[in-house]
């Protein structure tokens with residue numbers, strides 16, 4: 001089987017890298033150059049995060065790692081080092097904008113079926129303080145007349161703020177053209193409540209809860225062996241997750257701003273609204289509780305601790321499972337496109353790299369270590385990218401018919 005469809009922007013990056021004096025313009029995998037103190041700071045933070053996961057960190061290490069998950073802190077750390085702009089330009093050379101390199105992305109899909117994988121928080125919805133308020137839509141009913149992708153494309157490219165319902169319309173349009181899955185750390189029901197599109201695949205709890213389209217129309221279009229797909233590799237952990245959730249809620253009650261979220265097969269402990277002075281105490285509390293459950297592990301996302309089963313399952317495995325379910329196991333004529341913003345999305349980016357197949361796009365305004373090939377700055381750009389894909393596919397199909 002030929003697997004030649006991975007899109008790596010080296011050629012694009014090399015010229016730009018030369019311009020900004022990047023020391024290793026030809027590197028292919030994990031090409032992030034470490035020349036500056038800002039990077040060293042983040043590397044230290046990353047090591048601290050790994051220590052945290054292993055449960056071997058010192059209190060200072062945890063707090064550093066918590067700081068690294070806050071863009072404002074990461075930015076401040078980078079600003080301490082000289083040449084922030086240069087660092088950013090070098091990073092962009094490695095991970096060019098998927099909008100700027102749109103033609104290159106779609107060229108890779110020639111003769112292939114695009115399959116879309118979309119993270120939720122920070123990708124389809126902007127990051128907000130209250131996790132229960134990360135809406136895609138709050139004011140416009142689903143019965144509102146749909147906006148055409150072309151209209152949306154024009155309104156989004158003018159950089160006006162996103163209307164709350166526009167992203168849902170963009171995802172709906174994309175799902176009409178390509179099989180589309182939402183892959184989220186949230187529990188499946190909750191992410192469905194936000195997205196509200198029955199025609200999509202949903203992989204909640206970091207991929208540990210996968211379900212196929214609920215709408216009859218979409219289910220009818222699914223491959224026959226995949227109707228009603230439901231996969232829950234961590235179901236035996238349900239009682240344990242309930243227990244750890246209750247323990248964490250009780251143990252963190254005295255820390256103002258801490259919020260524990262039950263995501264069914266995993267638990268999130270948020271510290272976005274916790275005073276930085278209490279971060280050390282919170283990290284220690286969470287770690288103490290998780291130690292009571294040797295079959296659970298601790299990792300970190302964007303200002304959040306994630307507690308989950310030790311099983312070898314993550315967003316990357318979910319991506320592979322979904323490709324298989326869609327009938328693309330061992331196929332060279334498929335181009336998975338994964339868009340995400342968080343550390344947990346790196347598992348999926350790594351799978352694309354390993355398979356040598358697909359397009360990984362990191363959503364970030366700031367340089368980050370990543371296995372993604374391309375970048376987009378924020379959800380508004382994600383929407384623009386989705387709409388361009390729809391428009392491109394519509395035009396290509398029209399051309400084929402002529």
Ligand SMILES: O=P(O)(O)OC[C@H]1O[C@H](O[C@H]2O[C@H](CO)[C@@H](O)[C@H](O)[C@H]2O)[C@H](O)[C@@H](O)[C@@H]1O
Pocket residue numbers: 119120121122126127128129130131132134183184185186261263268270272301302303304306342344
């Ligand atoms: O995989 P994702 O869909 O990106 O989910 C990861 C976590 O996202 C949510 O938390 C994040 O977004 C919140 C709302 O913007 C923000 O307040 C929080 O600081 C972020 O970490 C969600 O609440 C978590 O349960 C997910 O695990």
